[in-house]
Amino acid sequence: MKHNFGAGPCILPQEVFQEASKAVLDFNNTGLSILEISHRSKEFEEVVKETESLVRELLHVPENYSVLFLQGGASQQFAMVPMNLLPDGGKAAYLDTGVWATKAAKEAKNFGEVVTVASSKDSNYTYIPKDFEIPLDAAYFHFTSNNTIYGTEVFATPSTTVPKVVDMSSDILSREINIQEYDLIYAGAQKNMGPAGVTLVIIKNDLLGKTGKTIPSIFNYQEHIKAGSMYNTPPVYSIYVSMLNLRWLKAKGGVKAIEQENIIKARTLYDEIERNPFFKGTAAVEDRSRMNVTFVMDTPELEAEFLALAKERNLIGIKGHRSVGGFRASIYNALTITSINALVDAMKEFEESHK
Template sequence: MERVFNFSAGPAVLPEEVLQEVADNMVNYQGQGLSILEMSHRGSTFAQLHEETKALIRELLQVPDTHDILFLQGGGHTQFAMVPLNLLGAAAEATYIVNGVWSRKAAAEAEKFCHVNTILAADGSVPPSDSINVPNDAAYLYYCQNETVNGVEFNYTPAGPDCVPLVADISSNFLSRAVDFNRHALVFAGAQKNFGPAGLSVVIIRKDLLGLTTDTCPTMLDYAVHAKHGSMYNTPPTFAIWVANLVCHWIKRNGGVEAMDRRARERADLIYRTIDSFNAFYVNTIAGNARSRMNVVFNLQEEALTELFLREASKHNLMNLKGHRIVGGLRASLYNALPLEAAKALSEFMIDFAHRHG
């Protein structure tokens, strides 16, 4: 079977060798006579896999003992509510940096629970680091490290007062770059971008922030409950955790997070160079210091050619390049498992398409 190059923003491309390992062990997991889909999450086999996956993430991201790692469900949208529910405590407000679709959604959800101070970035950019002013009494400072829809990525870590915890949505660049846990109190990520199938979320939270919820917080939305029960308060997404385990092993075998970052830059630079070289044909309006390594968004100067671009790209096995419905245009998502050959093939197609239609 010929595999296509999958540029989907999520669910996203997975390493082919991981998919093969899943296929080989789906019916008879490690010779045990049953599938992991049937296996008790309380049994020793899955319990060992569960803890090993946490340990791999801790190793790959160098997560210190000050932070706990939780495996949850519900995706990023659930985290938009869990963050304020768990971190507000007695505070009345939080600060959100809004520079794209997902940070805007997160801020809107937080407004149900508190007053939100908003730091707005200009379209296609991140705010200058010296423009981030956070009051000392803010419960936390929140930002989205990579905006998948808008193609914008922070190239620095925002700083507020030392007393204000820093929270980051790192769903779309998780395990693609290092995270400074001396500065981040909480980060979260959905699996379906860079480390597994949909259905699993990982939360890495500083332990001293557990237990700040009020008595009215729903049990399933309380980080402390999940931490106390080792992320097994309810039945965890066993299959998704298994695939995440395999992806973590794949990342480790292939040089770790540092290598993932290097490869991400190589893929993204190739596409951005192509866009810039044909800037009379392709348009990318993202500020140079905010261009995402994960999601390259672009348009055609002649928008009527967009559908033709997509049809011809699919004939070259370049799939899922349509931009998000909110912004339209085109988007190439370049997650960890996407081979460099995919970026090269896309670049070559873009050059040929520009020559033929420019």
Template structure:
């Protein structure tokens, strides 16, 4: 079997070693005589998986002791609602830095629960850069930002120093680089980009926030409910958490976040060089100081050429290069599991396609 090089934005590429290990354990997990998918979430076998995943995440991200690590469901989309449902009200204001479609969705949900205000936005420039965020009002309950923007291909290089708590959607670049977790009060991320398969959402939340929850919130939508129950209040997505633990093991074996950040920077350099050296044949969407190391977005001169590029790439066993429908063009998502060799393959194809046209 010749595997396809996977540049999809999500669900995205998983490390081959992880898939192979899961395959080997699929029918008989550590002598249990059954698949990990069949284990009771209350069993000692699954509990070991659950605790291992939490411990590895804490180690790799250097998460301080005053944070809870939760494994929830519903993706980042549920967090758009769950965060303001628990912490916003008509008497409070949440501030938003607008950098793309996911910021827009988070803002729309927050408006249902309390006051919101846009503190900075790059919408007028088709979200082609990260806007300047300064003079953050001290009266806000939190500042919300999206650390990486898959559709437009922009990423925060430096996070703002904020006088109010910072809430970050890190779905598409969590574990791709080192960050100072203590600068954030809540970090949330759907797994299907860098963490594993779809189905589990990681939430890293300061413990003191659990005492600030609004009262009129359904029990299953309270963070404290899941914290008290070790994310076992209801049946968790056990297989997705198992896969998450394997991805974290792989990441640790590769040298952790220092090594993966260096590799991701090199991958991005290869593809952005192919764009910049094309004499305008490929045009990057994001401004150079805001370029994402996870999602490389670019356009060609017309739709016909773009369609041909994507079709020929598929013939070369490269998949997922179509841009989001709201932007068009092309997008190469180069999350942790995508190798340097994969990016070199795409860059070589880009050069060959340019020379042919």
């Protein structure tokens, strides 16, 4: 059995893979593959409708918010957000907590002034800044809720009357949130929702149409809302697999149930990191991510040896990002406690062999 701790394209439940593979050959007894079915067909329209309904149900999305399935990943949203929300001569506020937050701010600078309200770059992004001020004349405030590279997560939404925009690519659907705390949420699907290729956008309708600018249609949220995520050919297969995964999540008891599992998984691994003298965490304890657990060894020279042991034990994808080094265990929704225990056992085995 392979234990997939990879940070990129997500682990999905086996039953989702099995159902999705059947649809590649014959989707809903149509005699057509899901890969070739018309996105304008009644059958696929039902897929989009159910996927949106599941998102609304699982995240308790109010009716005054639109749910969109777009393309281009979070990286395209880095530009779409300021294009749609930042008026000429306006400014936006950004919280700098890592690479993806930095890239988002860089794109926004192409459309107006960007104010960095706080940054943890001075400590290689090992913590989430607190007690910063958000300028009240900002068009919006942007932050990244979970930082995959550095293993930090924002659990308390900053309080402000300024519209809040959040990149939730790596922790969407992993814990309960109050949608009404945010004005726009975007998330690449490839961590907890589905495969790469589709991007979820949840947006408060009255936030739009206020910049006075002409926005190219393909980048205009209002055009996508009017077209029901069908302005251009959508990522059919990615939306379909996301629907299957959302069905799986609902059957498990929804976001509330998966959050409890994620708490247990993260606690189990962090407890071993703290107990085992060979390992230590890199993120501030109060900001430790439940999705991406980052840690190093007290003796860096032994890291290659532990990676070799991990490979022998079928622990895949635990090498840390080059910005941090060491190890990173990404423990998204579909990763089971069995895989966590396998990693903990390997850490204990390594300790025993070096006494």
